Amino acid sequence: MPHAGLMDADALGPEEAALQQAKLHIRAGKRRLRQGKIAAGVVTLYDALFNAMQWYIFAPERRGPLSIDSGDDLDNEVTVYAILTRSGVLDGRFDYAVFAALVEEALHKELPGYDYSGMLEGLESVFTQLGVMPFDEGRLPPEDPSTY
Numbered sequence: 001m002p003h004a005g006l007m008d009a010d011a012l013g014p015e016e017a018a019l020q021q022a023k024l025h026i027r028a029g030k031r032r033l034r035q036g037k038i039a040a041g042v043v044t045l046y047d048a049l050f051n052a053m054q055w056y057i058f059a060p061e062r063r064g065p066l067s068i069d070s071g072d073d074l075d076n077e078v079t080v081y082a083i084l085t086r087s088g089v090l091d092g093r094f095d096y097a098v099f100a101a102l103v104e105e106a107l108h109k110e111l112p113g114y115d116y117s118g119m120l121e122g123l124e125s126v127f128t129q130l131g132v133m134p135f136d137e138g139r140l141p142p143e144d145p146s147t148y
Helices: 012-033 038-058 076-085 096-108 117-130
Strands: none
Touching: 012 038, 012 117, 038 076, 038 096, 038 117, 076 096, 096 117
């Protein structure tokens, strides 16, 4: 995982650890895409999205205004994406279902030739709406180039 050895989740606490992990995975996911490791990049960006959404709902000041129903499972990324969309945090233009299907495919095979530009643009929009992007990569721990 791109965050292995680069952060101490216990020292950061759940909210800051989720934010740090999201940023580290955004950086690594983009690098993997540029390197042609498309499936690995897609899966890494999925993890970044999951952590970014968890970070958003961890903070009481962000969570309080959300439209959360009593039966909502806040550990389920599909549910959290729906909550963030119906609450107006996300504009809903990113097609989460299409992305989830792509992630499922990427878990089972490489995706040579896949044009990831639209997916990446959509994800960057979501990260920006959540407040995770933009961020200064120079403030992150240096990436180990030997990691996959």
